[in-house]
Amino acid sequence: MRDPVAAAIAIAIGLVILAGYFVPIPLLSAVQSTLLGWAVIIGAFAALVGITNLVFNHWRKLTGKINRDYYSLFALIGFALALAVGLWFGPGDPIVQQGVAAIIVPVEASLMAALAVALAYACLRLLRRRLDPMTILFVISTVVFLILGSGLLAGIDMPLVRDITMFIDRLPVAGARGILLGIALGGLTAGLRILMGADRPYSG
Amino acid sequence: MIDLMIGLGVVLFSFAILIILILPRFNRGPRSLRPIAAFQHLRRAIGLSVEDGKRVHVTLGKSSLLEPTNTSALSGLATLERIAQLSILSDRPPLATSGDGALAILSQDTLRGVYRTGNVLEQYDLDRGRLAGVTPLSYIAGALPAFRSENVSTHILIGNFGPEVGLLTQAADQQRAFTLAASDALPAQAVLYATAGQTLIGEELYAAPAYLNAGPAHVASLRVQDILRWLIIAGIGLGAILKLVGISIL
Numbered sequence: 001m002r003d004p005v006a007a008a009i010a011i012a013i014g015l016v017i018l019a020g021y022f023v024p025i026p027l028l029s030a031v032q033s034t035l036l037g038w039a040v041i042i043g044a045f046a047a048l049v050g051i052t053n054l055v056f057n058h059w060r061k062l063t064g065k066i067n068r069d070y071y072s073l074f075a076l077i078g079f080a081l082a083l084a085v086g087l088w089f090g091p092g093d094p095i096v097q098q099g100v101a102a103i104i105v106p107v108e109a110s111l112m113a114a115l116a117v118a119l120a121y122a123c124l125r126l127l128r129r130r131l132d133p134m135t136i137l138f139v140i141s142t143v144v145f146l147i148l149g150s151g152l153l154a155g156i157d158m159p160l161v162r163d164i165t166m167f168i169d170r171l172p173v174a175g176a177r178g179i180l181l182g183i184a185l186g187g188l189t190a191g192l193r194i195l196m197g198a199d200r201p202y203s204g
Numbered sequence: 205m206i207d208l209m210i211g212l213g214v215v216l217f218s219f220a221i222l223i224i225l226i227l228p229r230f231n232r233g234p235r236s237l238r239p240i241a242a243f244q245h246l247r248r249a250i251g252l253s254v255e256d257g258k259r260v261h262v263t264l265g266k267s268s269l270l271e272p273t274n275t276s277a278l279s280g281l282a283t284l285e286r287i288a289q290l291s292i293l294s295d296r297p298p299l300a301t302s303g304d305g306a307l308a309i310l311s312q313d314t315l316r317g318v319y320r321t322g323n324v325l326e327q328y329d330l331d332r333g334r335l336a337g338v339t340p341l342s343y344i345a346g347a348l349p350a351f352r353s354e355n356v357s358t359h360i361l362i363g364n365f366g367p368e369v370g371l372l373t374q375a376a377d378q379q380r381a382f383t384l385a386a387s388d389a390l391p392a393q394a395v396l397y398a399t400a401g402q403t404l405i406g407e408e409l410y411a412a413p414a415y416l417n418a419g420p421a422h423v424a425s426l427r428v429q430d431i432l433r434w435l436i437i438a439g440i441g442l443g444a445i446l447k448l449v450g451i452s453i454l
Contacts, residue, residue, distance in 0.1 A: 018215070021208075021211070022211060022212040022215070039270060040270060042306075043269065043270050043306050046305040046309050047338065049309060050304070050305025050308040050338070053330075053335055054335045057331060057334050060331065067353065069353070071349075111341050111344070112368070115367065115368055118374040118399070119367075119370050119399070122377075122398045122399040123398050126398050138397060179390060179405065181433075181436060182406040182433070183407055183410075185407060185429045185433060186275065186388075186406075186409060186410030187272075187275035187410075188214070188218060189218065189222065189410065190275040190279055190410055190425070191275060192218055192219055192222055192428075193222075195219075196219075196223070198226070199421060201278050201281040201282070201310050201313075201314065202310065
């Protein structure tokens with residue numbers, strides 16, 4: 001049995017926040033902004049708790065009796081260094097920022113490069129793995145938009161080609177709007193379930 | 205002011221319809237839903253994981269609970285809860301990773317709630333709900349070990365991701381693990397379609413708990429989505445016809 005008090009508090013606060021968006025009463029707006037401010041503070045503490053959990057997790061992986069993960073040592077050293085330097089000099093210090101950027105930017109760039117190769121390989125394998133009309137359409141549209149995006153057809157000054165290009169360019173916008181509308185409706189009903197207490201992402 | 209009134213009207217209308225459709229008289233359960241192959245495969249994969257003594261991994265994305273994208277993560281938490289219930293008898297409990305501190309705490313809380321409700325709280329391990337990283341790429345890098353070395357046979361990626369999620373699905377593919385993936389972000393959906401074993405497109409993300417028998421509220425909310433979708437389609441069609449005959453209402 002879940003705690004009904006926790007659910008009641010969550011529902012009440014949710015309703016106040018929701019009402020604050022739709023009912024333009026100054027008191028309600030003030031309460032709403034105060035509650036949202038609290039949420040930001042709690043979110044910051046949650047990040048701190050999460051990072052502490054992450055560090056302990058890597059420590060357990062490194063010191064565990066079976067299946068030790070020695071990569072965790074790099075994570076712990078990196079964390080300790082970043083924390084010590086950040087606390088000593090302050091996160092806004094140019095040397096700290098330069099040092100962090102010198103490590104993070106190349107690492108992230110190489111991850112993105114690995115992603116580009118992985119995606120190209122996955123697209124090639126897609127036809128072999130799942131050959132259906134949607135997959136064929138996906139691959140054809142990928143090729144068509146690669147050609148359009150590369151500007152290969154930009155030099156052709158024919159009204160018919162220009163009209164067809166404009167029409168094809170508009171297709172993904174329409175499709176994206178349809179998908180986003182569906183996601184918005186899903187988000188709305190997910191929020192309503194939580195406001196009703198039917199869905200509780202907290203055990204209480 | 206009129207947009208606020210329309211917004212309030214939509215919320216109240218949806219709320220009223222949702223309450224009506226939750227009632228047992230109007231709720232016919234998940235059997236009334238159209239079949240989605242991905243969920244049939246998922247049920248089978250969860251069953252096989254439990255039988256083989258392997259782990260199910262749910263990764264909830266990088267959405268902050270303070271951002272509008274948090275509903276995808278909340279849907280992910282509902283899915284995690286149901287999957288934890290389904291695999292509670294497994295030798296290896298499910299694992300949850302996320303890219304936000306608050307989401308990691310909620311995933312721990314969700315798993316703890318399932319074990320407490322199942323009267324097996326002593327089996328709960330705090331380590332099974334983890335923060336993988338706090339930036340998009342550190343989250344991916346932090347989640348990758350779960351794809352390589354945690355004895356996982358089923359991965360469920362449900363939440364807000366960027367295109368970098370392709371690295372996770374690629375890692376799952378290398379391990380020959382089952383993957384079901386859904387995101388509310390369009391670039392991630394495109395990447396997932398090309399790389400994941402089973403992909404959910406658009407609002408199917410929110411259907412996962414309903415298809416896993418999470419409760420009548422989830423099925424009812426799918427019906428509400430359908431009703432709202434038809435109303436929007438009718439509105440768009442009517443607007444187009446009115447514009448064709450030269451009447452502008454906005």
